Amino acid sequence: SQTIHQWPATLVQPVGSPLSLECTVEGTSNPNLYWYRQAAGRGLQLLFYSVGIGQISSEVPQNLSASRPQDRQFILSSKKLLLSDSGFYLCAWSVHKGLNPEAFFGQGTRLTVV
Amino acid sequence: AQSVTQLDSHVSVSEGTPVLLRCNYSSSYSPSLFWYVQHPNKGLQLLLKYTSAATLVKGINGFEAEFKKSETSFHLTKPSAHMSDAAEYFCVVRDLFSGGYNKLIFGAGTRLAVHP
Numbered sequence: 001s002q003t004i005h006q007w008p009a010t011l012v013q014p015v016g017s018p019l020s021l022e023c024t025v026e027g028t029s030n031p032n033l034y035w036y037r038q039a040a041g042r043g044l045q046l047l048f049y050s051v052g053i054g055q056i057s058s059e060v061p062q063n064l065s066a067s068r069p070q071d072r073q074f075i076l077s078s079k080k081l082l083l084s085d086s087g088f089y090l091c092a093w094s095v096h097k098g099l100n101p102e103a104f105f106g107q108g109t110r111l112t113v114v
Numbered sequence: 115a116q117s118v119t120q121l122d123s124h125v126s127v128s129e130g131t132p133v134l135l136r137c138n139y140s141s142s143y144s145p146s147l148f149w150y151v152q153h154p155n156k157g158l159q160l161l162l163k164y165t166s167a168a169t170l171v172k173g174i175n176g177f178e179a180e181f182k183k184s185e186t187s188f189h190l191t192k193p194s195a196h197m198s199d200a201a202e203y204f205c206v207v208r209d210l211f212s213g214g215y216n217k218l219i220f221g222a223g224t225r226l227a228v229h230p
Contacts, residue, residue, distance in 0.1 A: 006157075032216055043204065044158075044220040090157055094216045101146045101165065101208045101216045105157035 002027035006091045006106030013113055019064075019078040021109050023091030026072065031093040033074040034103060035066055038088040050074060051096065086113045116141045118188075118205045120221035128229050133177075133192040135224045137205035140186065146208035147188045148218070149179055153201045161203075164188065175199070200228045 006023045013019060025031050035047040046059045048066035056066050063082050067075045074091060088110050092103040121136040139145055146165045150158040162173025169181040179190045188205060202223045209217035 043222045046217065049217070088155070092158075101218075102148055102160050102163050103216065103218055104160070105150075107157040108155065110155060 002093070002104065004091060004093055004104060004106045006109060008109060009107065010110045011112070013081050013111065015083055015113055016080045019076070019081050019085070019111070021076040021089055021091075021111075023074045023076075023106055024072055025074075025093045028072070028093070028095070030071060030096045032096055033068060034092040034094075035064075035074065035076050036090040036092060036105075038090060038108075040087070044090065048076070081113045083113050086111055116145060116207045116209050116219055118147075118207045118219060118221040120203075120205050120224050122224050123222065124225050124227070126227040126229065127195045129197055130194050133190070133195045133199065133226065135190040135203050135205075135226065137188045137190065137221060138186050139188055139205075139207050141207060144183075147179075147181065148206040148208075149173065149177070149188075149190050150204045150206060151201050152204065152223075158204065161190070195226075195228045197228050197230070200226055202226070 003026045033050045036044045037047050038044050048058055050056050050068045053068055064078050088108050090108045091106040094103040117140045119138045144166050148163045149161040151161050152158045161177050162171045164171050164181045172178045177192050179188050181188055202225050204223050205221040206218050
């Protein structure tokens with residue numbers, strides 16, 4: 001069965017510090033990968049998606065970047081965090097092609113920028 | 115463009131009473147629709163999905179939803195609420211024009227409270 005791992009679960013970082021959140025998927029090959037952000041009291045916003053190694057698309061301009069160095073690894077980064085980067089970050093995967101369009105989510109990372 | 119509207123931001127029910135979470139969608143084509151549940155500080159779990167098969171979809175934990183094209187609705191129901199159902203629920207539609215990457219469009223969410 002497929003599993004998705006996301007870490008760390010919680011993170012408190014000072015303004016201006018770098019960020020690296022990691023997500024890995026097991027039990028599937030060539031998945032589509034996604035990073036979402038959920039701000040307090042709001043819905044989910046898609047930040048980045050990737051359909052293959054090294055292929056990253058950004059949905060919204062922001063202070064963050066994403067990379068996919070391996071097939072089942074997706075990393076969210078920032079060189080200098082802003083207060084507005086605080087939120088709940090969720091990694092997700094879906095099959096690349098097929099009849100199952102749903103996404104499967106990790107447990108999330110609560111990021112607080114202070 | 116596809117979109118979903120969750121009609122209630124908060125719903126409060128007593129344990130053992132029925133649950134109704136309302137969702138309307140907008141789509142020019144037959145959509146793929148989903149309900150996800152999120153417990154506090156947790157990821158999202160898929161409850162059920164509609165992908166143009168049976169209009170009444172049964173999901174996990176006793177939840178079900180009915181796709182009504184004439185009403186453009188996909189309401190989530192459960193006959194009897196349990197305390198463990200207290201969570202946030204998201205209605206989601208797949209963006210049909212997203213090519214191969216399955217872009218999902220989320221509603222704003224409905225927070226369900228269950229009282230003893």
